[in-house]
Amino acid sequence: MRLTGPIGLAVRAILAAVITVGALLVSAYTVTVFVAAFLIVLPMQLGLLEFTETRFLWALAAGSVLSLPCFALVIGHTIRRERQHLLEETVxxxxxxxxxxxxxxxxATRLGIQFxxxxxxxxxxxxxxxxxxxxxxxxxxxxAIRRQGTPFVVVSRGLVRTLxxxxxxxxxxxxxxxxxxxxLQLTSWLLVPLFAAEFVYENDEDEKWQFDPFGWTLMAVALVGLGVFSRGRELAADRAAVEATGNPGTLASALERLAERRSRRPAMDLRHTRSRSAVNVLPTLDEDGDPGGFRAMHPPLEVRLEQLRSVAA
Structure with missing residues (x-):
C-alpha cells in the first residue's frame, strides 16, 4: 500500500514524528543521566555524601529540571541554525x-495566488x-499552530541555467x-537529529562517524524519520505542481535534467550536504551517495516520473 493519499500522508507524518520524537527523548534522557551522574558523583568524590538509591533518584530529578529546559533551547537553536545555513550565501x-x-x-506572485x-x-x-x-x-x-512568517524559496544559478x-x-x-x-514546520523538526549529527561531525570530511555507534545511530534514525515523511510529501508536491501548471511533462523533463546534473561529490560546502539534499527538489547526491530503502529522503526518480506519466495519460 502506497501511503500517498491524504490519509496515508497523515500516517507518514505521524510515523515520522514518532521516530524523531523517540530519538530526541533518548537523547534527552542520556543528557539527563549524565547531569544526574555529575550531581551525585562529584559530591561523592569530595566526600560530601554517600551513594544511595534515593539520592540518585533525587539527582536524576534535579538533572531533569536542569537539563530539559536547556535541551529544549538547544533544539530551538538547532532549528534556527539549520534555517540560517540554508539561507547562507543566498542573495x-x-x-x-x-x-x-x-x-x-x-x-512567484502568480503561484502564490494559485496556492x-x-x-x-x-x-x-x-x-x-x-x-x-x-x-x-x-x-x-x-x-506555530498556524502558518506564520514568510518562507523563502531558494533556487541556484545552476538550476536557472539548466532549466x-x-x-x-x-x-x-x-x-x-x-x-x-x-x-515546512514538521520538516524543520525532523531535520533536527540530522543537522545535529552534521554539526557534531562537521569537521569529519572522511565521514568517520560511520564507525562511531552514536554517530551512525543518530544519522540513521534521522534519515529514517525524515524519509518516512518526505517521500510522500515529495509525491504530493509533484501532484500539486501539475495541478497548478497543467503540464506534467514540464515537471518530468525538469526532474530528468536536474538528475543528469547531480554529482557524486558536490563542489559546494560538504559539511551539510545531507540536510540540504533532504529539502532539495531532487537529491543533490547521485544514487551512489544517497541512501536507499527506508533511509531514502526522496522517492526514486522513476517513481516520480511514473506518477507524472499517469497524470498525463
Missing part, C-alpha cells in the same frame, strides 16, 4: 540579474549545483506546494 534575485529577478518574482499562500521571497544561491528548496527564516517561530522558463515554473510550483501543504 535577492534582483541583486544579480534584473531580468531573471523579474521573471522569478512574476512567477493561496503569502508569496515567499525568492532568493538566488550562487552554487552551480541545481538547487531548489523552501525554508523559513531564522527569526520565524520554531513552533527552461516553463521548467523553472514547474519546479517553483513544486516548492510552493510544500508551503501550501504546511510541510
Amino acid at each position: 535577492s534575485a534582483d541583486a544579480v540579474d534584473a531580468e531573471t529577478a523579474r521573471k522569478l518574482e512574476a512567477t 493561496g499562500v503569502v508569496t515567499p521571497e525568492v532568493r538566488l544561491h550562487p552554487s552551480d549545483e541545481p538547487l531548489a528548496y523552501t525554508t523559513y527564516g531564522p527569526t520565524d517561530p520554531v513552533v 527552461s522558463k516553463t521548467e523553472i515554473e514547474a519546479v517553483l510550483a513544486h516548492e510552493f506546494a510544500h508551503v501550501g501543504n504546511d510541510d
Whole structure:
C-alpha cells in the first residue's frame, strides 16, 4: 500500500514524528543521566555524601529540571541554525540579474495566488549545483499552530541555467506546494537529529562517524524519520505542481535534467550536504551517495516520473 493519499500522508507524518520524537527523548534522557551522574558523583568524590538509591533518584530529578529546559533551547537553536545555513550565501534575485529577478518574482506572485499562500521571497544561491528548496527564516517561530512568517524559496544559478522558463515554473510550483501543504514546520523538526549529527561531525570530511555507534545511530534514525515523511510529501508536491501548471511533462523533463546534473561529490560546502539534499527538489547526491530503502529522503526518480506519466495519460 502506497501511503500517498491524504490519509496515508497523515500516517507518514505521524510515523515520522514518532521516530524523531523517540530519538530526541533518548537523547534527552542520556543528557539527563549524565547531569544526574555529575550531581551525585562529584559530591561523592569530595566526600560530601554517600551513594544511595534515593539520592540518585533525587539527582536524576534535579538533572531533569536542569537539563530539559536547556535541551529544549538547544533544539530551538538547532532549528534556527539549520534555517540560517540554508539561507547562507543566498542573495535577492534582483541583486544579480534584473531580468531573471523579474521573471522569478512574476512567477512567484502568480503561484502564490494559485496556492493561496503569502508569496515567499525568492532568493538566488550562487552554487552551480541545481538547487531548489523552501525554508523559513531564522527569526520565524520554531513552533506555530498556524502558518506564520514568510518562507523563502531558494533556487541556484545552476538550476536557472539548466532549466527552461516553463521548467523553472514547474519546479517553483513544486516548492510552493510544500508551503501550501504546511510541510515546512514538521520538516524543520525532523531535520533536527540530522543537522545535529552534521554539526557534531562537521569537521569529519572522511565521514568517520560511520564507525562511531552514536554517530551512525543518530544519522540513521534521522534519515529514517525524515524519509518516512518526505517521500510522500515529495509525491504530493509533484501532484500539486501539475495541478497548478497543467503540464506534467514540464515537471518530468525538469526532474530528468536536474538528475543528469547531480554529482557524486558536490563542489559546494560538504559539511551539510545531507540536510540540504533532504529539502532539495531532487537529491543533490547521485544514487551512489544517497541512501536507499527506508533511509531514502526522496522517492526514486522513476517513481516520480511514473506518477507524472499517469497524470498525463
